Ligand code: SF4
């Protein structure tokens with residue numbers, strides 16, 4: 001288990017699919033899927049939180065990796 | 068990240084507003100920002116317009132981000148609710164329809180051309196210097212009407228840019244909501260994985 005690793009998680013219900021998160025992610029770890037919501041590729045995400053800062057709807061939360 | 072040509076489309080958006088100040092007929096070009104997003108989302112089932120090409124979104128991102136003109140606060144919860152977003156889209160479409168109706172009235176001769184720009188659907192601003200004649204009255208009327216729509220959305224967007232995150236206009240932008248609705252209708256979950 002990734003000890004202390006944090007990941008971005010998107011509230012898909014409220015995501016407006018604007019793509020602001022995609023533009024700032026240094027790892028290409030977040031993509032807009034079919035114009036409906038953004039999805040995080042967990043294996044690529046380094047938990048930097050840049051996407052969460054850029055999201056105009058503030059629907060990205062940073063959470064621990066363990067589920 | 069490497070800049071692409073489309074990362075500079077904010078210049079076109081800014082230019083649009085400036086040109087409309089000098090010659091209102093340029094407002095017709097705004098139809099591109101109306102039809103392109105719809106065509107792209109219908110044809111490709113994506114929000115590539117928002118994600119890449121929208122100069123207006125870029126402009127807010129630049130002014131609010133690079134130039135620091137945004138408080139960077141979270142938008143209130145109600146603003147990202149479906150009720151508000153769909154409600155605003157509906158309101159926007161009704162006002163758009165009214166603008167088309169006004170154009171039709173001028174076309175039919177039932178009303179004279181009004182050389183004014185209406186801000187926030189309420190405030191009539193004199194704008195007569197931007198029309199030098201030469202076009203059919205309804206062509207000019209549509210230009211004044213369409214420019215009013217573009218100016219109003221810019222002013223609203225700048226307002227929420229300052230109050231909330233730079234691109235908070237994108238949360239309730241009618242074009243963004245409409246293209247997302249189109250994509251949602253075309254969306255097949257089994258094709259995209261989890
Ligand atoms: S920035 Fe936020 S609202 Fe926009 S696509 Fe990313 S998660 Fe969705």
Ligand code: SF4
Pocket residue numbers: 007008024025026027028029030040044045046047048049050051052
């Ligand atoms: S937290 Fe950082 S790496 Fe992870 S998706 Fe967001 S921007 Fe990309």
Ligand code: SF4
Pocket residue numbers: 018104116117118121122123124236237238240241242243244
């Ligand atoms: S939501 Fe509206 S302003 Fe934002 S990128 Fe899309 S079309 Fe442009």
